[in-house]
Amino acid sequence: MRIIAVIDDDDRVRESLHNLLASYGYNAEAFASAELFLASHETSRSNCIIADVQMRKGQMSGLELLQRIRSSQPEVPVIIISGKPSSRSDAFYLDKGANGFFRKPIDGQALMALIDRLLI
Numbered sequence: 001m002r003i004i005a006v007i008d009d010d011d012r013v014r015e016s017l018h019n020l021l022a023s024y025g026y027n028a029e030a031f032a033s034a035e036l037f038l039a040s041h042e043t044s045r046s047n048c049i050i051a052d053v054q055m056r057k058g059q060m061s062g063l064e065l066l067q068r069i070r071s072s073q074p075e076v077p078v079i080i081i082s083g084k085p086s087s088r089s090d091a092f093y094l095d096k097g098a099n100g101f102f103r104k105p106i107d108g109q110a111l112m113a114l115i116d117r118l119l120i
Contacts (some may be wrong), residue, residue, distance in 0.1 A: 002020060002119055003045050006030045007037050007065065008052040008081070015105065020108050026115070034060035038068070046076060047119055050111075053074065053082040053093075070097045077118040081106060 004026050005033035006017045014030040021028040031037040033055055049069060051062035066078050080093045092103040100114045
């Protein structure tokens with residue numbers, strides 16, 4: 001079964017994405033921070049990662065996590081999500097190595113279509 005890691009400090013977002021992924025037949029593992037994800041055994045088992053850009057103050061950002069994953073597991077797709085308005089465009093995150101970028105509220109169908117394409 002394909003495992004998708006969801007990393008977001010917002011409980012509601014984690015739960016919502018977990019439910020969406022499960023409804024499409026994916027196994028989702030949710031983490032409240034990038035640090036918890038990296039400390040888990042799921043790092044090597046995840047087939048795809050969905051990470052929020054901005055975490056709580058003092059925590060690793062989604063962009064920092066993307067850079068870590070790119071250096072250690074470049075084949076694993078990473079999708080960045082954000083709920084905060086930013087001057088950074090979608091192209092910024094794609095240039096940094098993300099496989100996709102979504103603003104919250106996330107278009108669930110578009111997200112699932114991207115994940116399906118990435119995990120073929």
